[in-house]
Amino acid sequence: MRLSLRPSLSAFPDPRAAADALRVLALAACALLLAACSRAQVFHHEAYVFGTRVDVAVYGENQAEADRAAAAVLREFDRLHRAYHAWEPSELTALNAAIARGEAATVSDELAAILRDAQAIAATGDGLFDPALGGLVALWGFHTDTFVPQRPDPDRLQALLAARPSMADLVIDGNRVESRNPAVQLDLGGYAKGYALDRAAAILREAGTVNALINIGGNVMALGRKGDQPWRIGIQHPRAPAPLATLPLYDGEAIGTSGDYQRYFELDGERYAHLLDPRTGQPGHGTQSLTVLVTPRAKAGTLSDAPSKPAYLAGDEWREQIRRFGIEHALRVSGDGRVEITRALRARLQFPSPVEATVVD
Numbered sequence: 001m002r003l004s005l006r007p008s009l010s011a012f013p014d015p016r017a018a019a020d021a022l023r024v025l026a027l028a029a030c031a032l033l034l035a036a037c038s039r040a041q042v043f044h045h046e047a048y049v050f051g052t053r054v055d056v057a058v059y060g061e062n063q064a065e066a067d068r069a070a071a072a073v074l075r076e077f078d079r080l081h082r083a084y085h086a087w088e089p090s091e092l093t094a095l096n097a098a099i100a101r102g103e104a105a106t107v108s109d110e111l112a113a114i115l116r117d118a119q120a121i122a123a124t125g126d127g128l129f130d131p132a133l134g135g136l137v138a139l140w141g142f143h144t145d146t147f148v149p150q151r152p153d154p155d156r157l158q159a160l161l162a163a164r165p166s167m168a169d170l171v172i173d174g175n176r177v178e179s180r181n182p183a184v185q186l187d188l189g190g191y192a193k194g195y196a197l198d199r200a201a202a203i204l205r206e207a208g209t210v211n212a213l214i215n216i217g218g219n220v221m222a223l224g225r226k227g228d229q230p231w232r233i234g235i236q237h238p239r240a241p242a243p244l245a246t247l248p249l250y251d252g253e254a255i256g257t258s259g260d261y262q263r264y265f266e267l268d269g270e271r272y273a274h275l276l277d278p279r280t281g282q283p284g285h286g287t288q289s290l291t292v293l294v295t296p297r298a299k300a301g302t303l304s305d306a307p308s309k310p311a312y313l314a315g316d317e318w319r320e321q322i323r324r325f326g327i328e329h330a331l332r333v334s335g336d337g338r339v340e341i342t343r344a345l346r347a348r349l350q351f352p353s354p355v356e357a358t359v360v361d
Contacts (some may be wrong), residue, residue, distance in 0.1 A: 040227060045070035049077040050193055051145060052217030052262075056200065059211035059226050069207040073200045073214070080196050084111070086134055086187040087143040095177060096134065096185050104178035112175050115167075117302065118191050122167040124324050125310030130278050132165045134187030140283070142263060142274045143187075149265040151272075161281045189274075190258075194305025197221040197254055201301065213249070219256040221301050222249040235349075236261070238288035238333050245331070245349040252296030256304035258312040259289035277313050286315040286335045292322055293329035293345060303327070319360055 043066040045056045056073050058066035084092045091111055098105035107115075122130050137143060139152035139160065163183035171178050188195075193216045200214045201221055211224035213231045222231045230250050234243030238261045249255060260273035260283070272283045290312040294300045303325060311321040311330070319342070322330045329345035339357040341349065346359050 042226065043067065043070070045074060047074050047077065049074070049081045050196070050216060052193075054217065055213075055215045057213040057215070058204075058209055059213075059224070060209070065207075066209070069204055069209045069212075072203050072207060076199050076203055077196055077216075080192060080199070083108075084114075084188050084192055086189060087138070092186055092188065099179045099184050099186075100182055102182050104176055106175050107177050109175065112172060112177065114188065114191070114195065115170060115177060115186075116172055117299075118188070118306065119167045119170060119172070121191075121302075121306045121325075125307065125321060127166055127168075127278055128310035128313045128321070129190055129306050130166055131186050131188050131191060132167045132169060132184045133276065133278055134185035135160055135165065135183060136276050136278070136281055137187050137189070137274065138185070139281075140272070140274070140276060141265075147263070147265040149267045149272075151267070157281050166278070190309050191302065191306045193217065193219045194254070194256060194302040197301025197304065198299055199301075201252075217262070219254070219301070219305055220249065221254040221304070222251060224251050235291050235331060236289070239337070243352060244333070244339075244355065245351050247293075247345075247348045247350065249293075250296075252300060253293060254300040254304035255291065255293045256308050257289050257291040258308040260284075260287070261289065275309065275312055284313045287312050287318070288333040288335060288337070289331075290318060290333075291331045292327050293348075294327060295329070 040059060040061045043058045043063055047054050054077060056070040058070055060066050083090055086092060091108060095105045095107055118131050139157055141148050141150065160183060163181065165181050165183040165185065169179045169181035169184050171180065196216055197214055197219055201223060204212050204223055209223065211226065214221045218236060220233055225231065230248035232246060233249050233255065234246045236257065237244040238259050258275055260271055260275065263274035265272055275284045276282065277284045290308050292304060292308045292311065294303045307322065307325040307327060311318040314321045318332050328342055329348070330342050331345055332340045334340065339355055340360055341357050343359050343361055
């Protein structure tokens with residue numbers, strides 16, 4: 001049976017009544033169209049920055065507004081990538097060149113603030129997270145987007161370890177930066193993604209965007225909600241192409257994972273990841289992945305990135321490391337595949353498949 005929304009004029013003896021009916025139906029049709037057009041949804045905006053895929057997901061009704069806000073975030077990511085690249089020409093490489101010459105350099109307000117913050121994080125984590133070890137990263141071949149499976153020259157490695165470059169060698173006076181140690185070579189790879197999350201959150205909030213999810217290669221920050229539900233994310237299984245667990249992420253929370261499954265190469269049956277232990281000069285062993293969730297606070301994005309590195313490298317002492325940063329939500333997958341979870345995070349997790357896990361305080 002075919003239905004028509006057009007009324008029969010014969011049903012209305014008064015022509016004005018017929019015209020009124022047509023106007024009512026037209027208004028109703030417009031209302032339906034507007035409702036359909038304004039239905040809230042997730043607008044995704046992707047790019048490749050910081051050597052990884054990034055996704056800015058904005059939940060809302062107005063695509064044009066979502067596009068503008070996300071575009072501003074992606075422009076900021078591109079600026080940060082170019083300004084603080086560790087081996088392509090940037091403000092950071094210019095500073096490294098000055099340090100190698102034994103000279104002081106004048107840097108931007110932003111870079112000076114980043115270096116002071118990274119210096120404090122390094123001190124808190126016993127130097128296990130140390131952006132001054134860019135020379136070590138380069139020796140292992142990770143200053144490139146493609147890795148050559150080879151170990152570094154032993155003599156060069158020992159010489160660098162003997163020089164003991166560290167963030168403590170930096171002298172930061174306002175915008176003037178110098179180093180007591182010319183072996184310092186800065187690499188912000190373990191800091192930049194978290195910092196970028198904080199910058200993205202600030203830009204989105206300033207634009208009036210209240211519901212969004214920012215994902216920079218697994219470092220994720222949530223703003224608001226996805227409709228009437230919190231945002232939901234997965235924690236990557238370090239040895240399988242699937243999530244180990246899923247959990248809700250609430251407004252202002254950030255989560256990040258340090259693992260041996262992203263930037264690595266294999267040689268003679270052994271895995272060599274980019275997470276390097278400054279004590280030995282070798283890639284860290286004993287942990288497959290270490291995830292931290294940071295509850296809402298200042299610099300939540302930064303804290304979801306840098307502090308996971310010392311915890312990853314600390315092995316069985318990982319719990320003490322995250323406690324130093326005031327982080328109570330964390331999960332570790334040890335080198336032999338054991339799963340350890342803090343009590344606070346266990347209450348939030350759902351496991352797609354059964355997992356034997358140890359809950360720790």
